[in-house]
Each structure stands twice: as C-alpha cells, then as structure tokens.
Amino acid sequence: xxxxxxxxxxxxxxxxxxxxxxxxxxxxxxxxxxxxxxxxxxxxxxxxxxxxxxxxxxxxxxxxxxxxxxxxxxxxxxxxxxxxxxxxxxxxxxxxxxxxxxxxxxxxxxxxxxxxxxxxxxxxxxxxxxxxxxxxxxxxxxxxxxxxxxxxxxxxxxxxxxxxxxxxxxxxxxxxxxxxxxxxxxxxxxxxxxxxxxxxxxxxxxxxxxxxxxxxxxxxxxxxxxxxxxxxxxxxxxxxxxxxxxxxxxxxxxxxxxxxxxxx
Numbered sequence: 001x002x003x004x005x006x007x008x009x010x011x012x013x014x015x016x017x018x019x020x021x022x023x024x025x026x027x028x029x030x031x032x033x034x035x036x037x038x039x040x041x042x043x044x045x046x047x048x049x050x051x052x053x054x055x056x057x058x059x060x061x062x063x064x065x066x067x068x069x070x071x072x073x074x075x076x077x078x079x080x081x082x083x084x085x086x087x088x089x090x091x092x093x094x095x096x097x098x099x100x101x102x103x104x105x106x107x108x109x110x111x112x113x114x115x116x117x118x119x120x121x122x123x124x125x126x127x128x129x130x131x132x133x134x135x136x137x138x139x140x141x142x143x144x145x146x147x148x149x150x151x152x153x154x155x156x157x158x159x160x161x162x163x164x165x166x167x168x169x170x171x172x173x174x175x176x177x178x179x180x181x182x183x184x185x186x187x188x189x190x191x192x193x194x195x196x197x198x199x200x201x202x203x204x205x206x207x208x209x210x211x212x213x214x215x216x217x218x219x220x221x222x223x224x225x226x227x228x229x230x231x232x233x234x235x236x237x238x239x240x241x242x243x244x245x246x247x248x249x250x251x252x253x254x255x256x257x258x259x260x261x262x263x264x
Contacts, residue, residue: 018081020172020204026075046202053224059208096165106150155186212248
C-alpha cells in the first residue's frame with residue numbers, strides 16, 4: 001500500500017493549531033563534521049517561512065532529514081503533528097517537495113510526469129487526471145500539458161515541479177533553493193506564485209535560499225549558519241532587533257555577532 005493510501009485509511013488531519021512542520025533539537029553529522037547542531041523551529045500553517053543561509057549552512061541536509069532520505073541521528077521532526085520517524089506514512093503523505101536539482105523526466109510529457117507522480121501516491125484513473133488538470137490550471141501551465149518536459153524553460157519546469165508537489169493536496173510544501181539557475185523575472189514569478197498559494201490555500205511553506213532579496217518583512221525567517229539556528233521570527237522583527245536597515249544588514253550583523261562570540 002502506498003504512503004498516501006495508508007494515511008487516508010488511518011488518520012485525519014490534526015488540529016489546525018498544530019504546526020505544519022516542527023523541527024525539535026535535530027542534530028546530524030557526517031563522520032567528524034556536524035552539519036546540523038541542535039536545530040529547532042516551527043513552520044506555521046498558512047505561513048511562508050524562509051530558511052536563509054549561505055551555501056553549506058545545512059539547509060539541504062535538513063530537507064533530507066524531513067523527507068527521510070536520511071534518518072535523523074538526534075532530535076525529532078513532525079509534519080502536521082506526525083513523527084517522521086515513527087509515522088512516516090501519515091507524515092510524508094501530507095508533504096510536497098521541490099528539490100534543488102531538477103527531477104522531471106525530460107522524455108515524458110508534462111501530463112505524463114504528473115500522472116506518474118500521482119500513481120506513486122496511490123492515485124490513479126480519473127481522479128489522477130482530474131487532479132493533474134486542476135493543478136496545471138492553478139499553476140497556469142494547462143496549455144503545456146502535452147509538451148515534452150525538455151522543451152520547457154527553467155521557470156516553466158519549476159512550475160511543473162511545484163504542480164507535481166501539490167498534486168496530492170499536501171499541507172506542507174518544501175522548496176530547496178527553487179530559483180537557482182533562473183533569471184530575475186522567472187525568480188519573481190515563482191516567488192509570487194508560491195506566496196499567493198500560501199494566502200489562498202493556507203498551506204505551510206518552507207523555502208530555503210541563500211539569496212537575501214527573496215525574503216520579505218512579513219515572512220517567518222530562520223537564519224541557519226554552519227548548522228546552527230542563529231535567529232528566528234518575523235523578518236521585520238529580526239531586522240529591527242538587529243538595528244539594521246534591511247534583511248541583508250540584519251543577516252550580516254547576526255552572522256558577525258556569532259563569529260565574534262566564537263572567537264572570544
């Protein structure tokens with residue numbers, strides 16, 4: 001039985017007050033190198049949360065733990081209140097993921113990519129087709145349904161990957177550096193689309209990036225540096241508390257303060 005089928009048979013969604021994602025004291029190492037060091041934060045439902053950090057901060061490692069590509073060595077991860085380690089079917093069926101690397105099958109059409117993904121979640125037949133049509137409409141890509149994935153632009157591929165991640169109606173969407181390699185206009189378009197999705201569908205989003213200009217004052221911001229969470233909270237509040245003029249200035253001051261404390 002697939003993850004989605006198991007979840008539908010066994011559980012209903014928890015109380016709306018339960019966070020979309022809870023990371024609790026997660027630590028993970030690769031031999032002698034500690035990639036994540038006692039990381040804790042929540043992503044609220046209906047919130048656009050940004051995990052901001054330089055390359056190598058531990059963002060992709062964290063995504064790998066949430067999606068169970070790796071098992072967390074210490075700490076707990078919950079999706080909609082379901083423990084990823086102990087209740088993987090219930091947790092992962094409520095999760096949609098867009099990885100940094102492109103994962104579409106370039107030799108399949110857009111629709112074929114979506115239908116194949118639906119089958120992995122135990123969705124088939126007419127339901128799969130209807131969900132795919134609806135999701136393509138929501139991402140404004142219905143007119144490309146029968147085009148091969150390889151003929152799409154980078155921004156269009158990202159929209160299809162987002163459509164695929166939304167196909168099974170998740171409550172949490174993870175996007176790992178989703179605008180890497182896209183031009184400025186495509187980046188803005190993808191950001192605007194995902195922000196609208198949060199507002200319209202009350203979905204929780206965790207968006208990782210190393211690009212300061214992708215953060216807005218109203219976002220929930222988590223600053224990750226060398227595997228540690230240095231600050232978290234509404235981006236505007238973090239800017240104010242750092243005495244900075246903008247997110248970039250706040251980020252630099254928070255990183256500099258951490259460095260000074262380590263050297264003291």
